[in-house]
Amino acid sequence: MSEGARPPRVLLHAFSTFKLGGPQARFVQLANELGPGYRHLIVAMDNCFDAGERLHPAVQWEPMRLDVVKGGALANRGAFRALLQRLKPDLLLSYNWGAIEWAAANLPRVVPHVHVEDGFGPEEANRQLPRRVWMRRVLLGWNGVSVVVASRNLERMATGVWKLPSRRVTFIPNGVDIPPTARPFSAVAGRPVSIGTVAGLRPEKNIARLIRAFADVRARRAARLIVVGDGPQRAELQALAQQLGVAADVEFTGYLKDPSARLVDFDLFALSSDTEQLPIALLEAMALGMPVVATRVGDVGDILSDVSPDNLCEPQDGPFAATLSRALEQQSQWPAWARAGREKVQVSYAKALMITRWKQVFDGQLHRSSAASKPLDP
Missing domain, CATH: 3.40.50.2000 (Glycogen Phosphorylase B;)
Incomplete structure (x- = not known):
């Protein structure tokens, strides 16, 4: 590192799994685009890190295998809290209900924390489970956790059902690459x-x-x-x-x-x-x-x-x-x-818009100003 260069920010990302899915694919996009200015520590509740093969060689990341106790929603709180106290990352990011134990581990707060919600499994497809609503309200609301949601539907859920303060909830839509030209249409007549x-x-x-x-x-x-x-x-x-x-x-x-x-x-x-x-x-x-x-x-x-x-x-x-x-x-x-x-x-939904907002998150600037909590301009 050259003299005067900023050391990379250390981010601890807590996933239920690091198999390739929506949240993991977005993280890979972000890490690849934002480069070596960050050091990513990845924990997965199932100790699966398959999505890591899509990260560029320049990305600084480390899979961290944990002894995870299964069966209780807060069974790992003590061990996870000890890890946070030892590592002291610049930012903890937890993803979806499957990593909610990390919100419990960080209560009372050890490090700055952003919780990310992308959606629900089949058990909450039609209705919210009361116990999970209460836990989100307590673990995220009482500890003043900043919450990023991937849809307007989730934004309404977070403020209306979980009763989180709107100033702490930020909508950042997923973004994708836009090819320079649309693909040409080919007639399907005469073929399947x-x-x-x-x-x-x-x-x-x-x-x-x-x-x-x-x-x-x-x-x-x-x-x-x-x-x-x-x-x-x-x-x-x-x-x-x-x-x-x-x-x-x-x-x-x-x-x-x-x-x-x-x-x-x-x-x-x-x-x-x-x-x-x-x-x-x-x-x-x-x-x-x-x-x-x-x-x-x-x-x-x-x-x-x-x-x-x-x-x-x-x-x-x-x-x-x-x-x-x-x-x-x-x-x-x-x-x-x-x-x-x-x-x-x-x-x-262009990727450039998404990356600009997520860089704010990674840099710990999400709610440092009123402007940061405003939705993206179209």
């Missing part, structure tokens, strides 16, 4: 139409809904389905495709280091989730210039309301199958939907 999705194969993503809708489509026309991602439901979903007689036309790619690279193989992107907030894969597809069909969950309705509102539906099997089929019959509209979607992402 390619429907695709990018998702963890978990219950809340409801890929089964997509496979059932695809089976309806496949009964009437040549089509293929590409499912990019892996997860605990993979074998079950492959069995469902076999049972419905479409296994030969459904590709399960498994885990990919760069899942977005397969987007170019899709004609249409489909999101079938029961719960989402601000899905990165959906934004990436729109940035590329691709029509999308999606369930109305989280902020997805706001995103598509002035892009292709008829391609939204409630998260139910019947409406989703009907919406997908209707979109496939309206291919003359695809270029218009694609242009509107790409423009939406350019204005509101």
